[in-house]
Amino acid sequence: MAEKKATTKKATETKAAVAKKTTVKKATAPKAAAKTVLAINAENIGFKAGDVYQALAAAEKALSVKEIAKAAKISEEETLLGLGWLFKEGKLANDGEKVTLA
Numbered sequence: 001m002a003e004k005k006a007t008t009k010k011a012t013e014t015k016a017a018v019a020k021k022t023t024v025k026k027a028t029a030p031k032a033a034a035k036t037v038l039a040i041n042a043e044n045i046g047f048k049a050g051d052v053y054q055a056l057a058a059a060e061k062a063l064s065v066k067e068i069a070k071a072a073k074i075s076e077e078e079t080l081l082g083l084g085w086l087f088k089e090g091k092l093a094n095d096g097e098k099v100t101l102a
Helices: 002-022 042-059 065-072 077-089
Strands: 092-094 098-102
Touching: 002 042, 042 065, 042 098, 065 077, 077 092
Parallel strands: none
Antiparallel strands: 092 098
16 A cells, blocks of 8 residues: 555656646737827927926926926927927027927
8 A cells, every 4th residue: 555655646746747847838928008199280289398398497407308208297209299399499409418498
């Protein structure tokens, strides 16, 4: 009887070892980024330009696009649209990395 228990125990250990070896981790696909829809019209871009201007005025220093977006609580794409508007009006200056009010 002792031999049977030992054989059963060994068989169970072998099955567990095989199960471990054959376990395959499933690759998880990266989550798709949420798509943002931008309403691109003069009125909306004008409002975003106002948000950008207010963020720069409040900071009183040069900021990067990412910093402006965070301060204005808008996306980086909206920030770029607003910056374009303000550059066209001559309200901004930049040093290659950061943007400040002119």
